[in-house]
Amino acid sequence: MVKDHIVSKLIFEEFSKKFSNALSIDVSVVGAGPSGLVASYYLAKSGFDVVIFESKLSPGGGMWGGGMMFNEIVLQEEAVEIAKEFGISVNSKKNGYYTADSIESTSALIYKCKKSGVQIFNLIKVEDVILKDNSVQGIVINWSPILKLGLHVDPLGVKSRAVLDSTGHPAELTNTLVEKSGIRLNTNTGKFEGEKPMNAHLGEIQTVKNTKEIYNNFFVSGMAANGVFGGFRMGPIFGGMLLSGKKVAYLIKEALSKE
Ligand code: 48H
Numbered sequence: 001m002v003k004d005h006i007v008s009k010l011i012f013e014e015f016s017k018k019f020s021n022a023l024s025i026d027v028s029v030v031g032a033g034p035s036g037l038v039a040s041y042y043l044a045k046s047g048f049d050v051v052i053f054e055s056k057l058s059p060g061g062g063m064w065g066g067g068m069m070f071n072e073i074v075l076q077e078e079a080v081e082i083a084k085e086f087g088i089s090v091n092s093k094k095n096g097y098y099t100a101d102s103i104e105s106t107s108a109l110i111y112k113c114k115k116s117g118v119q120i121f122n123l124i125k126v127e128d129v130i131l132k133d134n135s136v137q138g139i140v141i142n143w144s145p146i147l148k149l150g151l152h153v154d155p156l157g158v159k160s161r162a163v164l165d166s167t168g169h170p171a172e173l174t175n176t177l178v179e180k181s182g183i184r185l186n187t188n189t190g191k192f193e194g195e196k197p198m199n200a201h202l203g204e205i206q207t208v209k210n211t212k213e214i215y216n217n218f219f220v221s222g223m224a225a226n227g228v229f230g231g232f233r234m235g236p237i238f239g240g241m242l243l244s245g246k247k248v249a250y251l252i253k254e255a256l257s258k259e
Contacts, residue, residue, distance in 0.1 A: 022051045022119055027252055028139045028160040029053070029118075030126040030173050033061025034238055035211075035222030036166030037109040038082065038245025039252070044117040046253050051158075052118060055125035055144045059110050061168055062223075066102040067236030073102045076204065079239030082246055086112045097237075105238075127155055129163060129177055135216035136163050136177070161259070162252045164219045166245075169195060171227035174220060185228060186214045193230030195223070203234030211244040213251060221248040 027043055029036045032054035040050045052059070066072045075083055075090065075098045083090050083100060086108045091099045114120055123144050130138035142155040165173040175192060177183065184190035203226065210225035220228050221244045234240060 018119055019121075022121065022158065023156075024159040025049045025051050026160065026256060027051075027162045027164060028126070028158055029164045029166060030139065031055075031061065031165070031167040031224075032059030032110070032120060032122075033166055033168050033222055034063050034106075034109060034241040035224075035245040035248070036061070036164065037113045038086075038242050039164055039166065039221055039249045040118040040245075041086075041109075041113045041116045042246055042249035043252060044113070046249070048253070048256065050118045051160075052113075052120045053124045053126050053139070053141055053158075054120065054122045057122055059120055059122060060106040063102055063106040063109070063238060063241075071102040072099050072236075073105055074099055074237045074239075075242075076237065076239040079242045082242040126167075126173055127176070128180070129173065129218070130157055130159070131177070131181055131183075134183075136218040139163055139173075161256055162217050162219060164221060164248060164252065165224045166221045166248075168223045169227060169233075171220065171224035174214065174218075174224060174228055177215065177218065183215055186212060187229055192228055195227045196230055196232045198235055199232035200234040200237055203232035204237060204240040206231030207234070207240035208243045208247055211247045211251070213255060217255070219248050219252055221245055 026048040027050045029040045029052040032052045040052050043050045088100050088105045088108045124141050125144040126139045128140035129136045138159040140155045146153045178192050210229040210231050211221050213219050222241050
């Protein structure tokens with residue numbers, strides 16, 4: 001006979017172990033979209049302790065839906081190698097581009113990322129950063145449903161050597177950091193510049209170029225990087241997201257190795 005209380009106890013105990021190990025880590029990745037997942041995978045493969053905090057029930061961000069819910073994504077040549085490393089079946093080149101099923105692509109990113117040693121917590125929203133001595137030294141987390149319901153429940157803090165804002169279009173964490181602390185970002189104006197309209201060609205180039213450390217120990221990738229630096233959006237071509245994730249993993253690795 002199934003013992004209900006044993007089921008509950010096992011879940012609680014195993015979750016507590018995972019959670020307890022996630023409170024002081026090398027890298028906190030905020031948002032499990034394609035750029036955050038790819039970054040986390042490469043960092044974990046290099047031996048770093050990486051945890052992704054995702055506010056939604058399902059990790060994967062905006063890749064599940066392909067373009068306007070037609071569940072295919074488009075990739076350019078430079079990103080195909082990364083897709084293949086994740087085990088994604090990429091269709092042969094057509095009119096200069098590659099395509100892949102968005103469901104297979106998204107689930108492959110999540111699966112490989114988890115298997116590489118990354119801990120992923122869903123339903124946890126990062127609502128703030130820990131700011132000390134002019135550097136970001138961690139994040140502040142709470143359950144997403146708590147925040148959705150507007151309940152007054154204080155959050156918990158997570159210490160991390162580096163923080164990646166991979167929250168997509170809204171660049172939510174960067175905006176919170178700027179609004180609450182008034183710090184200058186590593187942009188031309190020192191401010192959050194805001195995403196530009198669609199220009200797929202420039203958008204793809206800029207996503208990778210804008211992937212940077214924008215404040216001490218604080219990095220941006222994917223659409224968040226374009227939001228911060230005023231880059232164009234690009235629609236459902238995802239190569240830039242994969243390349244941005246790989247680039248930011250390299251930048252974080254370099255920064256942490258210097259410490
Ligand atoms: C925890 C959070 C929080 C928070 C948000 O949007 P994403 O898929 O991000 P990217 O940048 O890896 O990929 C962008 C791509 O999906 C896209 O939108 C493209 C290519 N658009 C082009 C266009 O023209 O429209 O994922 C971000 C993730 C999501 O899962 C959010 O739920 C999550 O971050 N998130 N998680 N704490 N505060 N804010």
